[in-house]
Amino acid sequence: MSTLVPPHRRVLLTTVSSDSHTWNLVFLQLLLEEAGHQVLNLGPCAPDDLILASIRTYRPDVLVVSTVNGHGRMDGARLVRRIRADPSIRYVPAVIGGRLGIHGGAEAGTVTELLGAGFDAVCNERTDPRTLTNLLLELGTKAEPKKGVA
Numbered sequence: 001m002s003t004l005v006p007p008h009r010r011v012l013l014t015t016v017s018s019d020s021h022t023w024n025l026v027f028l029q030l031l032l033e034e035a036g037h038q039v040l041n042l043g044p045c046a047p048d049d050l051i052l053a054s055i056r057t058y059r060p061d062v063l064v065v066s067t068v069n070g071h072g073r074m075d076g077a078r079l080v081r082r083i084r085a086d087p088s089i090r091y092v093p094a095v096i097g098g099r100l101g102i103h104g105g106a107e108a109g110t111v112t113e114l115l116g117a118g119f120d121a122v123c124n125e126r127t128d129p130r131t132l133t134n135l136l137l138e139l140g141t142k143a144e145p146k147k148g149v150a
């Protein structure tokens with residue numbers, strides 16, 4: 001069990017529906033809990049509907065999407081478009097990171113595409129995961145989406 005130290009954020013941690021990788025989620029949960037954040041981890045292959053329902057019930061300060069199978073670019077864009085289209089949850093700040101594409105994450109346009117779809121911040125595989133803890137503090141204070149870029 002984690003000890004919550006303010007300022008902390010309620011974080012909904014998930015991956016995308018196609019992604020069965022698990023240790024990225026375990027790693028990020030431990031990292032964020034160690035920094036004092038409260039984390040609900042939905043585990044691998046979370047369907048979009050489960051993620052949307054969890055945002056409604058858990059009311060996180062920030063949604064963190066971690067994906068490494070290479071389909072995050074497509075699945076993440078689809079997911080965040082659905083979130084931004086739903087008036088009851090559209091303002092939840094959302095960050096995505098990991099290995100976002102199938103060619104090692106260096107694909108031009110991926111960051112722009114995911115920001116355009118509705119993410120507030122996009123991290124690639126060169127982003128140091130430790131920067132996420134401060135990013136959450138920044139994003140968690142935002143009232144409206146689409147204000148940050150990592």
Ligand code: B12
Nearest residue numbers: 019020021022023024066068069070097098099102104123
């Ligand atoms: C174990 C593994 C599997 C296992 C997963 C078991 C499980 N239950 O977790 C199995 C065998 C199921 C698997 C399947 C597949 N895998 Co796999 N897998 C791996 C492997 C070897 C290790 C992943 C791991 O656990 N890493 C440990 C965790 C802690 O590290 P991480 O995942 O890299 O996450 C770190 C960072 O990415 C970052 N990070 C992650 N998310 C986020 C989010 C934010 C916001 C931030 C800031 C940082 C961040 O922080 C983490 C800690 O540093 C990697 C190769 C590798 N050595 O990394 C391939 C790898 C991820 N797999 C890959 C592929 C292609 C697949 C398959 C598509 C293969 C196939 N053809 O079937 C399937 C996909 C299945 C699916 N539906 O998703 C590719 C992805 C390629 C890409 N994205 O460019 C990799 C990179 C292998 C490769 N070099 O090609 N895989």
